[in-house]
Amino acid sequence: MEGRNANTKRKKVEAEREGESSTKKLKVTMGVETLDCPICYEPLRPPLFQCSVGHCICSSCRGKLDKKCPVCSIKTSFKRCFAMEHVVQEAKVACSNEKYGCAEGVIYYQKEEHKKACLNAPCSCVESGCGFAGPTKVLLDHFIIQHKCMSTILPDSGTVSLRLQPGLHVLRCTETSYFFLLNMSSEPLGYAISVTCVQPNVTEPKFKCNMEYDCIMTGCRESINCHVRSSSLSDGLPIVYDLIIPKGKISDDPNGIMLEATILSRSCLRGKAPAN
Structure with a gap:
C-alpha cells in the first residue's frame, strides 16, 4: 500500500513538473531580419510560406511571385511554414513606451498597431x-x-x-x-x-x-x-x-x-x- 502511494506521489510530482515546463519562457536575442520578410522587410505575420530551401516570406509577397524564390533564385513551390508561424506568434518585444510605464510584452509583428493605441504613449x-x-x-x-x-x-x-x-x-x-x-x-x-x-x-x-x-x-x-x-x-x-x-x-x-x-x-x- 505504501509503495502504491509513493508511486502515485511520484507521478503527481512529474506531472506538475511537466506542467511547469510547458509554461517556461526563454529570453533570446536574434537579428531583426529573422522576423522580417526578406522581400518587403515588414514583420512576418501568419500565414507564412517557405520555398523548398526554407526561406520564409509573407503572404502578401507570396501573391506577387511566380515559382522562383527571390532569395535563393531556385524554382520552387511555396508551402505553409507552420513552424515559423509559431515562432513569430511567440516572439515578443518591449513596448517602445516602456520608459513611460507600459509593461506590456508586444508580439513583434503587432508592435506598430500597439504603438498607435498605447495609452502610455507620451x-x-x-x-x-x-x-x-x-x-x-x-x-x-x-x-x-x-x-x-x-x-x-x-x-x-x-x-x-x-x-x-x-x-x-x-x-x-x-x-x-x-x-x-x-x-x-x-x-x-x-x-x-x-x-x-x-x-x-x-x-x-x-x-x-x-x-x-x-x-x-x-x-x-x-x-x-x-x-x-x-x-x-x-x-x-x-x-x-x-x-x-x-x-x-x-x-x-x-x-x-x-x-x-x-x-x-x-x-x-x-x-x-x-x-x-
Whole structure:
C-alpha cells in the first residue's frame, strides 16, 4: 500500500513538473531580419510560406511571385511554414513606451498597431523651458502640481462654468485616458481662447465644444461652437484660437472672466433627439 502511494506521489510530482515546463519562457536575442520578410522587410505575420530551401516570406509577397524564390533564385513551390508561424506568434518585444510605464510584452509583428493605441504613449508639457513628457494622467498631475495650473472637473453633463485667467486651465474628466486643456492668451484684439483634447493618439475630432461669454456689465455676449482638436502637444499648443473676446467688451475683473463651456462627444450629439 505504501509503495502504491509513493508511486502515485511520484507521478503527481512529474506531472506538475511537466506542467511547469510547458509554461517556461526563454529570453533570446536574434537579428531583426529573422522576423522580417526578406522581400518587403515588414514583420512576418501568419500565414507564412517557405520555398523548398526554407526561406520564409509573407503572404502578401507570396501573391506577387511566380515559382522562383527571390532569395535563393531556385524554382520552387511555396508551402505553409507552420513552424515559423509559431515562432513569430511567440516572439515578443518591449513596448517602445516602456520608459513611460507600459509593461506590456508586444508580439513583434503587432508592435506598430500597439504603438498607435498605447495609452502610455507620451504627451508633452507646453510650458516654456519645461520639456517634460509622460502619459496623460502623469502629465495632468504635472500641470497641476508643478505649474500650478487651475483645474476644474468636467461633470458628466459636459457643462461647466469656470473663471479663466491668461494661461492654461485643465478640465479633468473622470475615468478617461484624456483631459482637456483651455488656453487663454492676451492678444492685441482681445482675449483668445482655445480648447484641446490632450491624448497620445491623435484622431479626428471626437468632441464638439460650445463656449459662451456673457457679461452683464458690458452687455457683451460671445459664443462659438467648434470641433475639439486632439493633440499630444509634442508640437506645442495649437496656434488657432476658437473664441476671441474683444478687449473693450471685457469686464474689469482681476479674477478673470467667467466662461461657460460644454464639451460633448460627437456620438452623444448624434444620439440626441431633435429639439422641438
